[in-house]
Amino acid sequence: MRRLLPWLVGGALALTAGIVTAVTPGDEVYRAPFLVHGTGDPQTARSNTLVVTALEATFAERVSVDAAEWHADGNWLVVTVAASAAQTEVDARIQLATLRIGDRVFQSSERPGNSITEADLRIGIDTVGTLAFELPPDAREGMGELRLTTSYATPVLGDVNVLQVPLDGLPTAENIDLEDPTLGAS
Amino acid sequence: MSWWRRQRVALAALVVAAVATVGVHAWLDVLPAMQTQAKTMTQVADGESVEIAGQTMSLQSTRWDEFEAPAGMRTMSVRLDAGGGDDATWCQAFTLTEAEGGRVWLDARSELDVPFDAGESSCREEPFSYDILAVFLVPEDAVGPFHFDVPGETSEVARFTIEE
Numbered sequence: 001m002r003r004l005l006p007w008l009v010g011g012a013l014a015l016t017a018g019i020v021t022a023v024t025p026g027d028e029v030y031r032a033p034f035l036v037h038g039t040g041d042p043q044t045a046r047s048n049t050l051v052v053t054a055l056e057a058t059f060a061e062r063v064s065v066d067a068a069e070w071h072a073d074g075n076w077l078v079v080t081v082a083a084s085a086a087q088t089e090v091d092a093r094i095q096l097a098t099l100r101i102g103d104r105v106f107q108s109s110e111r112p113g114n115s116i117t118e119a120d121l122r123i124g125i126d127t128v129g130t131l132a133f134e135l136p137p138d139a140r141e142g143m144g145e146l147r148l149t150t151s152y153a154t155p156v157l158g159d160v161n162v163l164q165v166p167l168d169g170l171p172t173a174e175n176i177d178l179e180d181p182t183l184g185a186s
Numbered sequence: 187m188s189w190w191r192r193q194r195v196a197l198a199a200l201v202v203a204a205v206a207t208v209g210v211h212a213w214l215d216v217l218p219a220m221q222t223q224a225k226t227m228t229q230v231a232d233g234e235s236v237e238i239a240g241q242t243m244s245l246q247s248t249r250w251d252e253f254e255a256p257a258g259m260r261t262m263s264v265r266l267d268a269g270g271g272d273d274a275t276w277c278q279a280f281t282l283t284e285a286e287g288g289r290v291w292l293d294a295r296s297e298l299d300v301p302f303d304a305g306e307s308s309c310r311e312e313p314f315s316y317d318i319l320a321v322f323l324v325p326e327d328a329v330g331p332f333h334f335d336v337p338g339e340t341s342e343v344a345r346f347t348i349e350e
Contacts, residue, residue, distance in 0.1 A: 088290035090281065122297070123289055124325030125259055183297050184256035 031156045033149070038163040047159030049086050049150045050094070050121070054163040055128070056080040059140065059172040063132050065112050066177050072111060077133040078176050079146060079165060081116060082126035092121040095152045099133045100145040101167070109134045112178045119181035129181030141168050226342045239309050239338040240273040245346045246317065248334075253298045259323050261298060264334050264348070266318040270310060277309035278337035282322045285331040285347070294323035309336075 038045035044053040057079045064071035077099065085092035094117045097108040108115060108131040116129025131146070144165035149155055190197070230236045235244035246265040253261045262282065282291045295307055298321055305319025320334070334346040 087288065089292040090279070090290055120292070122294065122323055123291060124327075125256055125323070184259070 033155050033158050033160040035147075035162045036159050038161070043163045045148075045161035045163055047086065047161050049088075049092070049159055050083060050148060050161050051086050052081055052083040052094075052148055052161050052163065053126075054079060054081055054146060054165060057144075057165050057167075057170055058176060059170050060174070060176040061172065062175040063112060064175055064177050065114055067180075068113060070112070071175070072134070075135045075137050075139065076109075076176070077135055077139075077144070077165075077167070077170075078178070079131045079133070080128065081131060081146075081148075081163075082128045083116060083119075083121055083148075084126050085121040085123045087123070089121065089123055091150060092123075093117065093119065093150060094121070094148050096147075096149050096154065097131050098147045099135075099165070100147065101135075101139050101142055104139065106133050106135060106139075108132060114178055114180045116181045122183065125184050127181050127183050130176075130178050132178060139167075143167065224341065225337075228342065228344050230344055230346050232347075235267075236336075236344040238336055238342055238344040239277040240275045241268055241270040241309065243268045243318070243336060243344060245334070245348075248348050253300055253321060255298070255323060258326055260326055260328075261294075262322045262324055262332070262348075264320045264322070264346075265305060266320075266336075267315070268306075268309065268318050269315040270313045272313050274309070274311050274313055275339045276311055277339060280308075280318075280320045281335045281337075282320075282324070282348075283333040283335065284328060285333055287328075289328065291322040291324055293320045295319075295321050297323060 036045050036047040038054065042053050042055055044051065057077060060076040060078055062071055062073045063076045063078060083094060097117055099106045099108070108117060111134070112132050115131055116127065117131070119127045119129055121127055144167050146163040146165050148161045148163070149158065151158055154160065228236055228238070230245070235242050244267050246267045249263045251260055252263040255261045264282070280293055283289070293307060300319070300321055305317040307319065309318070310316055330349055332348040334348055336344040338344070
């Protein structure tokens with residue numbers, strides 16, 4: 001028994017170490033952003049940097065910017081949002097807008113050139129504009145999750161505004177002409 | 187042979203490791219933090235002028251609702267007298283900060299119907315006198331006092347207090 005005891009203690013310690021290692025969160029958890037989910041109808045998410053509401057979502061077979069004489073065909077999802085700065089107008093801009101559908105993540109298109117990501121946001125007054133996502137043909141159903149932040153990249157320990165966009169049953173337009181972001185239009 | 191003598195190699199390695207740890211921490215964390223220049227704030231008294239960005243500035247006037255604003259918003263116009271010397275440089279964006287509450291606004295002339303010749307919207311790098319006009323779009327619930335900050339080219343900031 002006395003010869004067996006060290007082996008039992010050693011085994012128990014090794015097992016404990018394995019369990020502790022297994023249940024310890026990875027670095028990504030320590031560096032993960034804080035997700036601020038939208039509430040209400042229409043959904044509004046208020047973070048420390050950004051207040052944003054999803055007003056409307058529509059699929060479109062073509063999006064255009066008439067003023068720029070530009071258009072593009074495809075499976076587009078156009079989301080109209082109203083956004084304002086929460087606390088400061090310094091660097092208050094939606095720098096990164098992504099749409100998650102299942103495991104896939106799409107970044108809002110820069111091709112239209114007049115997305116709300118181009119607008120400087122103000123405190124206390126909404127800027128209304130669009131985000132256009134160029135999606136593969138099969139991405140037309142399920143739950144979309146819009147993630148918006150004022151950082152260029154997903155922030156470390158910073159806020160990300162999250163809005164749910166149900167894709168099932170959304171109308172499809174032949175063409176949506178994307179208008180420039182407008183201050184105080186909501 | 188004493189314990190210290192027997193362990194001298196390990197102890198020396200420990201000391202080297204401790205010094206290296208402190209050194210790397212200082213090199214990578216402490217020094218960069220120290221090199222980040224803290225802002226030097228100069229509070230400008232009522233009616234006084236301040237030297238900033240190579241020029242002399244003084245608060246000329248402040249005015250609410252000079253320009254038409256969207257519903258629920260007001261405009262705050264801030265005018266400065268500025269005079270540049272030979273070493274006049276540009277300055278960074280003017281800000282208006284709520285003294286209580288801490289909300290920070292930037293100049294909103296581009297959103298409003300402000301004549302382009304109503305005043306300069308930033309510092310000029312030339313040696314002559316001119317007027318600066320900054321117009322802020324603030325919600326109706328914003329009440330003073332406010333701080334109007336003029337950040338210079340580097341870490342200097344001139345702060346005017348607006349009691350409104």
